Amino acid sequence: MAVPLSYSIRNLRTRRLTTALTAGGMALVVFVFATVLMLEAGLRATLVQTGTYDNVVVTRRAAGTEVQSSVERVQAMIVEAQPEVALAPDGVPFASRETVVLITLPKRSSGDPSNVVIRGVGRHGLQLRSQVRLVEGRLFRPGASEIIAGRAIAERFVGAGIGERLRFGMRDWAVVGIFDAEGTGFDSEVWGDADQLMQAFRRNAYSSVVLKLSDPAAFDAYKRRVEADPRLTVEAKREAQFYADQSQVLADFIRILGITLSVIFSIGAVIGAMVTMYSAVANRTREIGTLRALGFRRASILAAFLAESVALALAGGAAGLVAASLMQFVTVSTTNWQSFSELAFRFTLTPGIVMQSLLFSALMGLAGGFLPALRASRLNIVDALREA
Amino acid sequence: MYTLKLVLRNALRHKLRTTLTALGIVVAIVAFGLLQTIVDAWYAGAAGASATRLVTRNAISLVFPLPLSYQAKIRSVPGVTGVSHANWFGGVYVSEKNFFPQFAVEAESYFRLYPEYRVPQDQFREFLRDRRGAIVGRKTAQTFGFRIGDVVPLKGTIYPGDWQFVVRGIYTGADSRTDESQFFFHWTYLNEYVRERLPRRADTVGVYVVQVASAEDVPRVAEAIDALFRNSLAETRTESEQAFQLSFVSMTEAILILIRVVSFVVIAIILAVMANTMAMTARERASEYATFKALGFRPSFLAGLIFGESLAIAVTAGALGIALTFPVSRRFAQAMGTLFPVFEVSGSTVALQLACACAVGAAAAVLPAWRAARVPVAEGLRNIG
Secondary structure, eight states: OOOOHHHHHHHHHHSHHHHHHHHHHHHHHHHHHHHHHHHHHHHHHHHHHHSOTTEEEEEETTOOSTTTOOEEHHHHHHHHTSTTBOBOTTSSBSEEEEEEEEEEEEBTTTOOEEEEEEEEEOTTHHHHOTTOEEEEEOOOOTTSSEEEEEHHHHHHBTTOSTTOEEEETTEEEEEEEEEEOTTSGGGGEEEEEHHHHHHHTTOOEESEEEEEBSSGGGHHHHHHHHHHOTTOOEEEEEHHHHHHHHTHHHHHHHHHHHHHHHHHHHHHHHHHHHHHHHHHHHHTHHHHHHHHHTTOOHHHHHHHHHHHHHHHHHHHHHHHHHHHHGGGGOEEEEEETTTTEEEEEEOOOOHHHHHHHHHHHHHHHHHHHHHHHHHHHHOOHHHHHHOO | OHHHHHHHHHHTTSHHHHHHHHHHHHHHHHHHHHHHHHHHHHTHHHHTOOTTEEEEEESSOTTSOEETTHHHHHHTSTTEEEEEEEEEOOOBSSSTTSOOOEEEEOHHHHHHHOTTEEOOHHHHHHHHHOTTEEEEEHHHHHHHTOOTTOEEEEEETTTTEEEEEEEEEEEEESSTTSOOOOEEEEHHHHHHHHHHHOGGGTTEESEEEEEESSGGGHHHHHHHHHHHTTTSSSOEEEEEHHHHHHHHHHHTHHHHHHHHHHHHHHHHHHHHHHHHHHHHHHHHTHHHHHHHHHTTOOHHHHHHHHHHHHHHHHHHHHHHHHHHHHHHHHHHHHHHTTSSSOOOOOHHHHHHHHHHHHHHHHHHHHHHHHHHHHOOHHHHHHOOO
């Protein structure tokens, strides 16, 4: 025969201040736990969705990032002229030769300089990324000193808004349009005409070639061929993988930091739960004796007190999650260490994080409640009934 | 005297509860100290910067190089006493996890500008003699077990290829704030290779480091250098070494803010635990407080008792936490390897830790003290725990 659950819940309601303080401590731990996981999920989502699965990015071998890569014009032509590459409606290979450089721009908020990716795209650059849409103004004209800025950059950096001008490479560039890339990494970039940018930066090689495969399954064959070609010193990656790799270090750092902090902080919250539950047991010694005298078993008493502690923790966990869900409206913008450039991403709450957070708080409740509940179940009946 | 005895006796009345609460405070104070130290470590580069050094880089961004020919022009600017240059190499040692910064530098002038990197005379001579020679910071050498004469293979990312350097010297920092994680080799060796394979990128440098005679000259000289190259193919941006280092910090500001906020969350958590403990204590002793009042003690005396007990627990635990911060952060720095070149607990961190412990102790006692002072005598005497 189990002690009714309502007994445990009612006990929490009688000492409101204590319950609120203990649950509050737990809520803060779960808040930290959930927000850090949300940050990591947001970063991964931004970079994983940046790449399209059937696109391929070709960069110089061992370059790692587009900024450090260079692909000579001749090599770019060979890379595009492979049989696996899809053809665009106008009959040329469906590919974009791109030149990617970093420029330093001051932030609107603080004036602090940060590195922004400026990407020169080829003829099919926009069609290759279906998630990029112009939302304001117009596209840059090929051959003109015109650029379009991603939404996150237009909002954050001086001179990147529509109608404003940026100066680099001894020219003024007019921002003629703003594009939206559905929160992917391209939102943190500025785009222009590849040939114009190459002239401005006095370069004679592209940074990378992005191309579409006619059959996504043909990737392995394509990769083998271009990487084995003696005329080329390139490596090919699926675009989705390319961007996922770029977020690895930062995402791992955030995860490790978050888990470590959550574990340390949970010690505090578990201790809080222990203090509360020990005193609950001490205050209710007579009740426990009465319950035992009525015939409730030790295991039932143990379960009742554990239930009380877990309910306390889950209440805290739920409160922490509600607070964390408000963080979804916040955008974080920081430098991605691997690409050395600015990247904006959001806190993203996933069902998995909700489950993990609730599980984590239940575990804290169990850890904090176990010893006090054990003590309650082991009380001697006669002594307990004699308690004042 | 009696009051103090009463306070301490009270604090130890519930040994288990007091121990648990104190333990929680110790953990929180250590965590807080560690997080503050991480934030400090982020700023270490800027803190260790000299006030009389400037860094000149390409105005577009750090990724763009500057011509070698600028060196002579910069030297001719009045107020400049020395110029050297460095290229970020960005090589990978075995795997990407083993990160340490590598620079190709103009050897003689660079180490003259950075007297805080101390290299034994004989080792430095050997380094100058060997075109593939390298000088490694003590911390990096320790982490990867580099000894004098070892060959260090690096895989180039910016300068593609498999590179081999010979460790000819190990430098130590002048004080604890000096970055001992760097790896220097000859720019001339890098340039030979670049001239052969990437001729368009030959004779270029990443940044110029400029020494000026006095800190007052810094703004004027920076202005003069940038004016020299205005409207040229490679415009420059010159700023003090500290500003240059801080620009890296501001890039990852969002993460720093996060760490800062979180370090105060742990204090909030422990405040909730401590406040709960004090609330329970006061609730249990309501009848005692009423007895005190009936005997003629003032409400302020009762408040003092509760505050004293709360502060005694918090400050004792806080002191223990501060003492533990030092070994814990040492272990943490070892586990992190070369990620944080400088990692030490600062005086301001300790002060903050102490302030937090006191604040938690005081804040936790506010509500119970107010209640005890206000409780009507008759009702308090009726109360049973």
